[in-house]
Amino acid sequence: MTNPIARRIQTYTTTIAPVLRFVMDSPYAHRDVSQPHADLAVGNPQEMPLPGIVDALERWAVPQHKDWFAYTMNLPTAQEAAAAGLRERVGVAFAAEDIHLTNAAFVALAVALNTLVDPSDEVIFISPPWFFYEMMIQSVGGVPVRVRIDPHSFDLDLAAIEAALSPRTRAIIVNTPNNPTGKIYPPSTLTTLAGLLDRASARTGRTVYLLSDESYHRIIFDGREFHSPTRYYANSLLLYTYGKTLLAPGQRIGYIALPPSMPDRAEIGQAITAAQMALGWAFPNALLQHALPDLEALSIDISRLQARRDRLVAELTAMGYEVTRPEGTFYLMVRAPIADDEAFCQRLGEARVYVLPGTVVEMPGYFRLSVTASDDMIDFALPVFARVREEARQATL
Template sequence: MADNNHPRVVTRAKFSARAAAVAAIPSLRMLNSYLSTSTYGLRRNDPGICDFTLGNPHQMPPEAYVDTLRRNLTPQNDQWFAYKTNGAEARAAAAASLERLLEVPFEPEDIYLTTGGFTAIAMALKAVADPGDEVIYSLPPWFLYEPIITEAGLVPVKVRINPETFDLDLTAITAAITPRTRVVIVNSPNNPTGRIYPPTLLVKLAALLEVASAGNGHRIYLVSDEAYNRIVFDGTRFHSPAEYYPYTLLAYSFGKTHLAPGQRVGYLALPPTMPDRAEMREVLEALQISLGWIYPNALLQYALPELERFSIDVAQLQRRRDRLIEELTAMGYLLHRPEGSFYLFVNSPIPDDVAFTEMLASRDVFVLPGALFETPGFFRISLTANDQMVERSLSGFAAAITESRGG
C-alpha cells in the first residue's frame, strides 16, 4: 500500500523512445557485434590478417597529406585555435573544386563545413523534414542511413535496386512515394556496389521527383551522398543529381578522398539553382550551432584549401580492383566491375553470406557480409587493403569457394 507521505512514482523508460529505436536497428546491432565480438572483432589488430572490411587505410598516409597538416598546425596568431564557423578560404576552395568537378558554379556561401559526411547528411535531413516524414533510400545501402534517419524522428522507406544493373529502380521509388515522403537519398558512386548512376537515369529521377512533388503539394528533396565522387575508375565522368534537380543537398567527405576517415571534415552544399537559398542558408547556419557546433576543427579548416589539390592514388585502387576481379572471377566468384568507390560487391557462393564470411575468416581473410547491407547473398571487399594483403588473400578466397562447393 502506498505511503501517503511518499506518493507512488510513475515509472517510465530509462531512455528516450527514439534513442531506443536507434539502438534496436538490426544492421546497427550487427555492425557493433561484428566490430567487437565476432572473429574479426577479436582479431582485427592481428598483423597477419587480410583486412578487407572497412574503408580504413592499410598503408602509411601520403607525405603530402601529413605535410599539409603539419604546416597548418603551427599558429600564426593568437586566434589560431579560437572558435571556428565556416572559414571563408575553406568554403571558397571547396566551391571551386566542386565547380571543376561538376561544371556547376557553386558559391562559397552555399558550402556548409561539417565534421565529416555523416553530419552533413544528418543536417540535410533535419533541415527539410519533420518528425514522421518519410525518407526513401535504396538497398543495399550504406549501413548508417537508417540510424541517422531514425535519430531524426523520420521514417525509413527502403526499396531495392535493379539487381541486374545495380542502378536505381525508378519504378520502385515511384511506388514507394506517399504524401509523407520528404526526402530521397541517392549515393553515387555507390557504397557498396561501386555503381555510378548515369545522366539518363538522373534526369528521369529528377522528372519523377518533380511530378511527385506537384502531386503531394510539397517539395520532395534529394540528398546526394557523394563521399566517393573523386574515387572513379577508367576515366569515367561522375555526374551529380545536383546537375539535374535543383532541390538537391550535396553531402561530401574528405575522409575518402584522402583515406583519412579519422580526420573528420566534409560539407553540405547547395547548388546555385536551388530556389529559396536565402532561407535555406539561415536554416543550415542555425543547425550547425544547435547540433553541437559541428564545424570542423580549426586545423582541418586551415588545411582544406591544400587538401583540395590532391587525393589518394586512385590508379593504385583501380589496379587492385582489376587484380582481384581477374583472380576471383577465375575462381568462380560472380561480381560486377565497380566504376567508383572503394569496394567490390561479390555474390556469396552460398546463400548464407554470414557463414561464408566465416569460412574466409578461418583463412585470415576478413570481409563484410551482405546482411550488414540488408542484402543477404553478397559480401563486400574493401580495396583499401594493401597490395600484400591482396596477394596473401588469394589462396584463402580459393580455398573458401572450394569448401563452399563441398570440395
C-alpha cells in the first residue's frame, strides 16, 4: 500500500510535532469546558466579542449594490482605511494601492513567501519563533535557517544574523512586538539590521527582503512606542492581522503593506495578487472588506490586558516563579520549576489550568501564559500555580 500522505505534508508533521502533540494529545486537547477551568494557553477570546464587531458585521452585511458579494480582491475603501491607520501608527506614508488584503497574518505570510522565495532559497527566522514559521518556509520549498535571540536581552542577536546571511538568503522574518518574548525591537537594533541586509543584498545582487510580522503592533504596554522595521529598511513587507487587536482571530482579515520606500513595489504588488490567486483566492471575504473601515477603528481594551499582565507578574513572582514582563503582545514567559516543561504543563492541565509548554515555541524549561484569559480564569489559576509549584519543589527535594 502506498503512503496516502504527500511527502511535503509528512515533513511538516515532523517540524510541528510539539504543536500537534499539544493540540491533539494533551490535557488542553482533551479539556472539558463545562468544568471550571482557566485557559491561558493561546491567544483566544475567553469573553464575549467586542459589540462593535457585531455592529459592523450586521451593518455591512446589507448589500448596497449588486456587486456587494461579487469576487473581491482589494476593496479601495478597505485599502484606504488600512493605509490611513498605518500612516498614523507607524509613521510611514503607506499608499492605499500598496495594501494587499489577506485572510489575516497567516495568509499574509504564506503569500509573501510564495511571492518571493524560490526552491532552495534560505529564509532566516528567529528562535524562539511563532510555531508555524519553519513549516511555512518549508511549504514553499525554502530552507529555514534558525537564528537564536540574545537569551539575556531577548533582543535580536545581530552578529548571529550576520553570520547566517549567505548568498542564498532571500528573506528574514522579524516579529515585533514578539510572540513569545513580548520584546519590541529598538531603533538601534533595526538600524543595524537594515545595514546588514543592505550589505548582504549588495554583495549578491539579489535583494534580501524583511518580512515584518507586526501582528501585535497595536498591543503595546506602558505607553511605549512601537518601531516598525518598515521605517528602517526599504525592502520590508509589513504583515498585519486584525485578529489580535479585535481579539476575534476566527474573523480572518489582515494585509501585506508595501512601504513607499520599496523600489520594486509595483512589480511585487502584482506578483502578490498573482500569488493570492494561485493559492486559491487568498483574499478576505467581501463582508469583512466592506466592514474594515469600522473594524480599523476598534480595539480591545489594552489597559485591561496590561492590568492582567501586572497581576500575573506580581503574583507569580511572589510565589517564586521567574517571569518575563512583556512590552507588548498577549504573552508572558514563565520558567518552569522543573526542567521538563511539558510534564509541568501536564500537571497544571490535570488541575484544569491550561498553559503552553515552552518546548512548543523552542523555549524548553519555560511555559507561556496568555493574558486573554478572563479575570475569573486568573482567579481560578493562581492557587493552582502555587500548589503545583510547591508539589514539584517537594518532589525534587
